[in-house]
Structures are given as structure tokens and as C-alpha cells.
Amino acid sequence: MKYALVTGGSRGIGKAVCLKLAQDLDYNILLNYHSNTEAAEATRSEIEQLGVKCDILKFDVSDDDAAQISLDTWKSENSDAKIEVLVNNAGITKDGLFIFTNKEAWNSVIDTSLNGFYNVTHSVLKDMLRSRHGRVINIVSLSGLKGNPGQVNYSAAKGAMIAATKALAQEIGKRKVTVNAVAPGFIQSDMTKDFDENELKKHIPLNRFGEAEEVANLVSFLASDRSSYITGEVININGGLYS
Numbered sequence: 001m002k003y004a005l006v007t008g009g010s011r012g013i014g015k016a017v018c019l020k021l022a023q024d025l026d027y028n029i030l031l032n033y034h035s036n037t038e039a040a041e042a043t044r045s046e047i048e049q050l051g052v053k054c055d056i057l058k059f060d061v062s063d064d065d066a067a068q069i070s071l072d073t074w075k076s077e078n079s080d081a082k083i084e085v086l087v088n089n090a091g092i093t094k095d096g097l098f099i100f101t102n103k104e105a106w107n108s109v110i111d112t113s114l115n116g117f118y119n120v121t122h123s124v125l126k127d128m129l130r131s132r133h134g135r136v137i138n139i140v141s142l143s144g145l146k147g148n149p150g151q152v153n154y155s156a157a158k159g160a161m162i163a164a165t166k167a168l169a170q171e172i173g174k175r176k177v178t179v180n181a182v183a184p185g186f187i188q189s190d191m192t193k194d195f196d197e198n199e200l201k202k203h204i205p206l207n208r209f210g211e212a213e214e215v216a217n218l219v220s221f222l223a224s225d226r227s228s229y230i231t232g233e234v235i236n237i238n239g240g241l242y243s
Helices: 014-023 036-050 064-077 103-132 142-145 152-175 195-201 212-221
Strands: 003-008 028-033 054-058 084-087 133-138 178-185 234-237
Touching: 003 014, 014 028, 014 036, 014 084, 014 212, 028 036, 036 054, 054 064, 064 103, 064 152, 084 103, 084 212, 103 133, 103 152, 103 178, 133 152, 133 212, 142 152, 142 178, 142 234, 152 178, 152 234, 212 234
Parallel strands: 003 028, 003 084, 028 054, 084 133, 133 178, 178 234
Antiparallel strands: none
16 A cells, blocks of 8 residues: 655645646555645545545644654554655745744744654655655745745745755665655745736746646656656756746
């Protein structure tokens, strides 16, 4: 019973990734979400229509104890299951100029993206190393590569994830576990629904926002055996906006 664990998997890019990993690679899906149970259940239904199993785990990735308890409980109840792919997708934004960013807005964004990466990856990595096979794929951002005004907290979190991706890849490559990052630009999602698309797309060579399914296609490739000699990389998917 091979599984792919996707954090923040109920909507947007996370949902598209869940569906693509099930469709392309026949992975059973372990779908993590934080609060929207209705969306998680709807996504599970879509996944299971593809002929695979989908288990949902409700926990906040920023809460180390909650993540550990939830994953340990699932492992104990599914002793024949193995998590082969981890997609660290969960993230939030609390945008605003740095001078007006309070401690809560700073900490919550860092805790979800960066500490969430630690909490979940640390919990599942030992099994990957033991079996000498695994894929860790971190969803980062254009903001973490070039910075983005109004997103100092988000840029800091995603930039740190990029550095962690490169370092971890060097630590565990000998165990045949790869670690890569996918850096989307402007993608149609809840996170970008309030953006001025007509104005922003003027700066994008392909003249449009990307689709979540396009990001999922890249994640599917990195999760597959076709990417077995790729590790420590940050791959942009931004319509040519930045490279």
C-alpha cells in the first residue's frame, strides 16, 4: 500500500497534486488539511473515483505534537502502508508592508511553511531512509527566490525552505531519497483570487496566470522514477516571469 502524503491537500494546488499523483502514479493519497472538512471530503471523493484510496488527516502542520500524534496514529492503524512521497504544500499568507507586520502575522506564516516542513518531514523521513526510497517535494514560491514587496514574512519562510531543500538533499541522497522544490509564480487559486490579474499578467512573458494542474504535472514528474537523478533542485513554474 504505497501512499503520497500531501499537506494542505484539500484545495488549490494541493488538491490538484493529490488528483495528479493518484491518476498518473496510482498512489493512494494521505490528505492533510487544517480546517475545511467539507472541502477535504469533497476532494477525497474525487480522488477515490480514480480507483485509489484516500485517507484524510486533520491537523495544523505548525503544531508539532498534533502532526506527530496524527501521523503516528495513522501509521499504527495502517501497518502495511508506506509513505513514499511527501509533498509539503501547506502555507498561508498574511501580506502587508514589513513595517506594519505584527509578531502574529510574522510567526503564523513562518510556523506554517517553515516549521510545518520540519514537523511533517521529520515525522516521515526515517521510514523513507529505512526503505531506501522516497521523494520529498517542497512547494515554495517565486517570493522565496526573488522576494516580493508586501510579503517579507512569506518570502522569508519560502526562502528558508529553499535552503533547507538544498541542504537536506545532500544529507540523504545516498539513501536514494530525493528532495526538490517547486517554485510557482502567479497561479489561479484562493491565494491569488484578490490579485489584479490583468495588471500582473503584463509582466509575465506567457501573458497569463498558471493553473494548479500545471504545477501538479511538475510535482508528478518529480514524484516518479523519471526524476530519479534530480535532487536539490528548485524548479520555477512562473510563465517566464523569473528564472
